[in-house]
Amino acid sequence: MPAVAPEILVWARETAGFTVDEAARRLPIGDARGSTARERLSAMEAGKAEISRAMLVKMATLYHRPLLTFYLAAPPRTGDRGEDFRTLPDRHTDAEPLIDALIRDVRARQSMVRSLLDDEDAQPLPFVGGMSVAAGPDAVVADIQHRIGFDADSFRAEPKVEAAFNALRAKVEAVGVFVLLIGSLGSHHTAIDADAFRGLALADPVAPFIVINDQDAKSAWSFTLLHELAHLWIGAGGVSGPHADGRVEQFCNDVASRFLLPAPDLATVAIDRQMNLADIASRVESFADERRISRSLVIYRLFRDNRLSEADWRALSDRFRAEWRQRRATQRDENRQANGGPNYYTVRQHRIGTALLRLVERTLGEGSLTPTKAGKVLGVKPRNVVPLLRYVATPTTTRSTSSRSSGHF
Template sequence: MNPEVFQWARESSGLSVDEAAHALELGSAEKLIKIERGEEVPTRSVLLRMAKRYRRPLLTFYLPRPPRAGFRGQDFRTLPAKPPVSDEALLDALIRDVNARHQLLKSALEDEGALEPLPYVGSKTLASDPARVAESIALRLGVNRDAFRAQKTTEAAFSYLRAGAEQAGVFVLLVGDLGNYHSALPVETYRGFSIADPIAPFIVLNDQDARSAWSFTLLHELAHIWLGQSGISGGRDDQEVEKFCNEVAAAFLMDAVELDPLADALQGEDLGLVDELSEFAGRRNLSRKMVAYALLKAGLVSHARWARLDAELTNRWLKEKQKRKADAKTKDGAPDYYTVRRHRLGSAMLSAVRRNLSNGNLTVTKAAKVLGVKPRSVTSLLSKPPALG
């Protein structure tokens, strides 16, 4: 075995020598250093722990040399600060997993036959009018703004858009970690990820984000699909393509003239404005941060004031998130594992796997990989459709 592979696997997982030695239960960092120098050969049990802790297949450690970086698509992110190496390592692991699941599902769909490339993938360019692109997306999904706003909650509004995307052939997944809360990916690292494949387009949303933001991010990623661009989104919209996709999402969700009712609140204190825009957003199933940003884009608040509003909204969201977690611990009848997993996977994914498992295009093992569960959980997971909302 090439010792360079061991060092590469550890470094790409975001672990220091000391952290990795502890995670691998080696007793001391010196033992791991010897393995990475080629002075000592790891036992089978150590290799298995490496595969788990470094989030790599066991066969990785038998490669003759470290592999090239995995396919990320384009990185559309403009981040205010360089993210921690550990977060980037988690993101790489997530993207590797999503790409593997995508390839397995796509192969199964191709085995079904009679598939035509989806005409909307790559049908627009940055020269297109964002409002017209928003209209094209709405028409293809069979959705409209009035029906979106008529939904009783922001979660229901998102489900309305997601159902439209899925019936149009887009698989929409909610993935915010790698299976446990220790591997949760902060929204500062990524908000959305798209694979603009004409046969099986994928959109992955970070469900660590505020639920009211999911709809905007879904529309943003759909714009990437319409542009035919695969990649990661998040951070500021400094790049031209990110500005374009944000404009597409905003064009569907709200017209700038709708901000007029906030004119009086704009003359008052920041906290009063936050209260008003929160109520404004809530009535329309919109993200409060999106409304605050719309005020900045319209020139109605300065950048300094927008930054204060954004900070206050973040603070309120964190408090609300903590309260929901506390309430969930004491609340009876919380959704079980399978209900949560079905919601994250979506109806399109569950239906496609159920169908291809039945016709033999997917084995139970491959179906488990696509669904991101253990093989023994496949039957229970596919036993009924996901709950709406």
């Protein structure tokens, strides 16, 4: 087996956010030959003890690194996140390694997609970086609406917020943007809280990607999609969080909020500064539900329109967030007690999006993409690529009934 540079082991552990004690416990290494697990791992990282391939496989899994990474001669440079638009209070230190791993994965997938599109002589999309903050949020809203053919009445006619998001996502993907739903690295142990990471925009002119954290409330997905789309429009890719303290983040929030709740509609919200918070919350909830948007979006617009004080806005934001977390916890408990769960291929289809699935289906059929690379692009095992594509191509009404049922800004 090729030699492994000790500094690679240290780098992989530290960038994954583990201390020596934590890594030794979770690998697990175990005590042996008079040495503690911590001492054994320290010896490996110092180059004083041999490391087996089986242990490297465990490290690759725990540290979220490809196995081949451990055979590099030296640690690679830190991956490029683009600009990090999150403010310091948003940071969850334990989530940062997971966010880095997620971004590495998405960038690798984007690189392969870009290569496929370059082979097809795909032309740059004119809207990526086509406008600037100086144009103002209303101009960007109007341009996005025009290019994607958005119709507010159709959006609000959808039966639920998730259906409304799906309709909006389809229009965004139709103009050439790949939209993924990713909120973990494949297990609930690696779920990334929306308070640490809300969305990501990779502003490539040929293969622009948007990632939405699906750990967030479904009512927030449409807002996040439009927020990240605004990032693409001004050519400012990067990571976004829940707060908008910076100029660019506030601009993208204004674009998304005005898109979903224009001024004439905002004027119909029947609240004033003299009302108590409970009455405001009740009216906002009814208004938001009717328009398939989040309550947090409504109160943000009211605050920006000077119809809510900053103190009331923050109090309501905390209230809505706490209520959502409670509902989510209750739903998870009910799901654990229920039999079955969502069909694997249904979940994958929803997370991957139609645009990426269609690209893979076409290029796989043409022979320009292998099943192994197709799996990497889609984020699934190679053996699941063809079954997934077949499942997506099968009309919903003819799918086997034996499949398990799917039981703020």
